[in-house]
Amino acid sequence: MKYGFLSPIHDKAPMGKGSLHKGNANGVKHSKCIIFPPKVSMVAESLERRNQNWIVRAKVANDLIIQVGDSIFQLHKLPMVSRSGYLNRLVFQRICIRDKNTVSTIQIDNFPGGAEIFELVVKFCYGWKVDLTAANIAPAYCAAYFLEMSDDLEQGNLISKAETFLSFILLTSWKEIFQIFKSCETIASWAKKLQVLKRCSEAIAWKASMDPKTFTAGDDDSLGYNAQSNNAKNSQHSCIAENWWFEDVSFLRIDHFLEVIESTKRKGVRSELVGSCIAHWTEKWISQIPFGQHNQPTHQLLKVTAESLIKVLPAEKNSVSCNFLLHLLKLGIMMRIEFELLNKLEQRIALMLEQCSASDLLVRNYGNTDTVYDVRIITRVVESYVSSVLNNPAPRIYVVGRLVDEYLTMIAKDEKLPIKHFQLLAEALPKDARYCDDNLYRAIDMYLKAHPKLTEEERTSVCKAMDYHKLSEEARQHAMKNERLPLYISMRLALLEQVNMTKSSTNNRSNYRRTKTQTIIRISKGLDKGCMTPQKELTMMKKEVENMKVQLNALQKCKIQLQRQIKGCTI
Template sequence: MWDSESESAGGRDYSNGVLTSSKHAVKTDGFEQRGQSWYVATDVPTDFLVQIGDSSFHLHKYPLLSRSGKMNRVIYESRDADLNKVLLDDLPGGPEAFELAAKFCYGIAVDLTATNISGLRCAAEYLEMTEDLEEGNLIFKTEAFLSYVVLSSWRDSILVLKSCEKLSPWSENLQIVRRCSESIAWKACANPKGIRWAYTGKPPKVSSPKWNEMKDSSPSRTHQHSVPPDWWFEDVSILRIDHFVRVITAIKVKGMRFELIGAAIIHYAMKWLPGLIKDRAGMVAEGSNSSNSNGSSSSSSWKGGLHMIVVATKDDIPTVQAKDQRLIIESLISIIPPQKDSVSCSFLLRLLRMANMLKVAPALVTELEKRVGMQFEQATLPDLLIPSYNKTETLYDVDLVQTLLEHFLVQEQTECSSPRRESFSDKHMYEGTQRGNIGIPNAKMKVARLVDSYLTEVSRDRNLSLTKFQVLAEALPESARTCDDGLYRAIDSYLKAHPTLSEHERKRLCRVMDCQKLSIDACMHAAQNERLPLRVVVQVLFSEQVKISNAMANNSLKEAGESQYQPMISNRKTLLEGTPQSFQEGWAAAKKDINTLKFELETVKAKYLELQNDMDNLQRQFDKMAKPKQSSGWTSGWKKLSKLTKMTTLETNETSPRIPNAEQTRKAPRRWRNSIS
């Protein structure tokens, strides 16, 4: 007897799921089992033995020959007239299916259910129980039960598809998998408003709801909760991965929303890939966020459906071998919808982590990396900390993050070149600035903060080379960072973990940072950081002085505009009082350092002047010593003349600035003649 969900099948040669065939049947009371052997309860001795694995069936030839074409060929085409034994180890469905087929041949009532119909249908095809031998043979009756009963029921379709896992390739060739998949897809894509059954809170004894039971209930019984769009997740997740792929593919063809398909994929991965996440609660919350776009309850609240018919419940983690997990990951990658937000970036990164660990096909890994690059701004730091499974020196896979960042930049460049995404170009520092949403960081800024945090974390690894650090830090354009504090923290962390760096290497490391983009607190920390090169410290001090001077000047101008009679000293005092204590202390220390540098500079200038005077004195003494003892009158007169000319010019400029130049010119030759005479 089939369960209460199945349709009534009266008038189809079987009543209430009991399949009988009394024509030409041997009178028997049924089968009885003794150990691994089955015997027919009849007075007629058996003359034929069918061996299937460890089970043996002691039967009669005539009932089998009358309904099985294969038995006809095996017996009559054999040259052995006394053939009384046959091996059927390759019979689909095994001993269970053959037992039902043998009972049908003997006219014994057979209970058709969703759990045995697929095996019996394949066994009937294997035994060639066609209409050519007898009207209403087993193939016809099992096919009718599949078409009219199973495919009209949600629960039976799931069960039959689940039972087909052990019937390949027979179930594929007989289109059982395809028909069940399309039936499930059609029901999953139906309007949830038309579903009128209670799907949660039912005890195990209550059967699953009837798909075709759409009768309008009385007002007292119509008080039910709204059906969430993810009601079908748990039932579909019990399927094997290849059948799950068939169902999801059929659902895509029906036009279901891509975010709902992505949520179903996450739910399936949560169940069959226990190593995907550390705690199951996180993925449940993630799946519910992805699927409950209409504010409905999450899939974790689903209690009905197939929980009463499967062995593994939601709280039981199935055991999956590494080979099977690799197949699951490869299959899930191939069916993820191509839309950007169909699944979360966190799920993609966790899937990528397992793909690298299980050595999934490189082409699928590359495809997954591109998918991560499409929504890289949604990633979090814990998801990026992927261990290096390729036996590299570093603890974390830095090359993988570099690859993901490259895919992100390529995607951003493509979007920037598109006329519809001009707002994401590098010249726009923030999204939506034209609409007034100033302060909302764009994708590149989010990624820049994420990369800075990642660099800070991986910089503690002493095996991380300076080149990898520098390449990853410089991968983003300058416009992606409005503040380099995160980059400074990463550089400082790298310097702590690598104390043996040379001066040249430290300068090279600090080139990735722009001192003008550091905040006041970062500048104060950098000014006292002994690990930084001296030149970088000077640049930081200069940048800090410029920022503080600009801030004080702007504030002074603002206060002067508000109150023109307020003195500058009070404005400066108000500015200092309004700044944090750490800012004031840092400014005092910076100002002290600047005054010290100025004093040292003045000292150097004074010493330079003293040295210049000493040099002039030595030059004059040298000239006197080099003067000849006896010089001619003309030479001495000429030197006196030049000396007197200089003195006269100076005296004239100082004492008589108003005397015309012509008079001075007349007096000069008179002195010249006097000196000559």
């Protein structure tokens, strides 16, 4: 028996508020396929519904009852078993056990699409018109396979009809692919088993891998890109950005999104584009999370989602930004994901620090009572970096030292930033990670200015990471006059300044005397070589050495005296 098949048609209908793509204009085309058999094995008058009961009225009494969930369908064996191998087998088993004239009752659990899709199947079996759309094609396709409605029973059975229409949508309509994804949420296991999700993902990946410059004016609906919006009716499609597909994909739930990402990787989409898409999806997803208000099932979902996102990240270098990875690391720490996965992500970020800017390290905290930025996570990454270069120090560690100091400067004004967090990050790098401590001094000064109520001990601990010997002359002069610094540091700087001045004066006098002596010797030798005996030369050199010893002793006494003054002040 041959079935009639009307080619898929398009109905013009505006997208409603529930549209996947909010920027769509009215007049979007929707595919619909109408199928019905020209000849049927039984003529049915009507299909009546009473609450949860469906009854097919015909001249022959009903002899088949099928229960789908809470719904009951009173049907006839002949039209149903002639097109369903599954029902044929079950009915035959019951006929062999019972009298063939009795009514057969079949209960179907976990039917794809539920009673609504089974009603569609009943209409198809009885020869009534059936409308297939993007919203019901996936469950109808799965239901047809569940019921084994293949062409082996009837040519043009439901499997082949659904397959034809599904393939048509995947090839021609971008937006309706996302409707198929949405309809698969209630039939996830069947959609995965029959590779409906994979086929939808591959269709998206195929279009995402295309060069936007090759798009023509007739591709608007296929691309999900409204080229006529924002008064750009006549704009060239060559201006379409490579990330035109991000927004539509961002509405997919995590399992469907992962399917799309894996497909784009297989299709050869650039790793930077794949990484940006993951970041876009994650940013939208995180903004919808009510942190601190979720229960245990929600926490588990968030944990699995975070782990899945980390696993699907492109392995290529610079495929994702450091800032995004830091946010992902923070999420992983909050959700307590697998340690190995967390450690792997942490090391990946650490290796990116040498190419980062200070603004890349800004990771906002979610709570209102916490600091503005998460400093502990940066400390953790910096410590990981130091561990990785400890045995083989890289010359670019100075770059990370400057990066950390710039970051400290940016966060120093936060009044809620605890001393411990500031100090741990400042001390996370080894002493030789900085050529000069001017930037660190600037960050410390800004922190002290933003926290004027700190005690002398607390201010001393803040300054602990700074090596005042590495300050420039300009910074040292500023620090000596800085009343915000603890007295201990001020006295140290004063001592250093006095020592330097004394050393400079001593060097000048020594150089002068040495030069004068050498000049006299040279002149004396030039005028009369016999006037200066070796004994006289030796005596003169001894006197010069004695003078230098006296000056050094005076310098040592000065240093001891200043140190005593410092101890007296600290006591």
